[in-house]
Amino acid sequence: MTTTTSSSSSSSTSTVPAARAVAAVKQYGGGDAAVRALDGVTVALPAGRFTAIMGPSGSGKSTLMHCLAGLDRLTSGEVYVGDVELGAASDKQLTLLRREKLGFVFQSFNLLPTLSAAENITLPLDLAGRAPDREWLDTVISTVGLADRLKHRPAELSGGQQQRVAVARALASRPEVVFADEPTGNLDSRSAAGVLGLLRTMVTSLGQTLVLVTHDPSAAAYADEVLFLADGRLVDRLELPTRDAVLARMQRFGE
């Protein structure tokens, strides 16, 4: 793993972005079947901010997220988490980096059914042999509003509550970046609004950094900034988005 001392070009007051991609190219397959899922993306994700990634189906959103999070590797270009460049890291180093520096929330909650909510929340720390920071964990649990549900198993919780457990699990290690891929895709609109409000709070009140991949303009409107991808390229960005502005921009892709 290599590090860089170069400073940020982002508008954030932080010197180093939480994550960034430089001329990122990801090609799947070869020959006639080759697909360029990312076609030269350069973007910095500022620390302490909520960034949403949107774009038409197949535009490269998940690929960008997976490459930024060390779940997949670029064909060329660079990705950084903080000042760590991921391209030179071994698979084992990437696994450690994900465990120690990143948090994940997916559409399917991925909770272990035999464990209580509390046990699910601390499972990644337990697997890593790390003692939880009790004060931080208490803050996380009260922020997600689960203090009276900690002994329940996932089957005894609503979908929205299960996703809150997954958010708390992602935050337990106090990660540098949380990546959320369609986290409200399995929720009704009321539960979705609750989880999105919680994600917003985790950025505003807890100072976390969040990257959200979504199809939903209402979800993207919770972000500080929306990045728009099309055909593997970063084609637009929108600060302080409203649902209507995001919707209008998405509709232009269909024209």
Ligand SMILES: Nc1ncnc2c1ncn2[C@@H]1O[C@H](COP(=O)(O)OP(=O)(O)OP(=O)(O)O)[C@@H](O)[C@H]1O
């Ligand atoms: N493992 C893979 N093998 C081959 N092609 C892939 C693979 N993963 C993604 N692709 C292709 O790369 C392109 C970008 O896919 P990606 O999943 O990143 O898009 P997306 O914007 O997240 O799409 P969606 O909104 O439908 O989830 C698509 O053309 C997709 O078919």
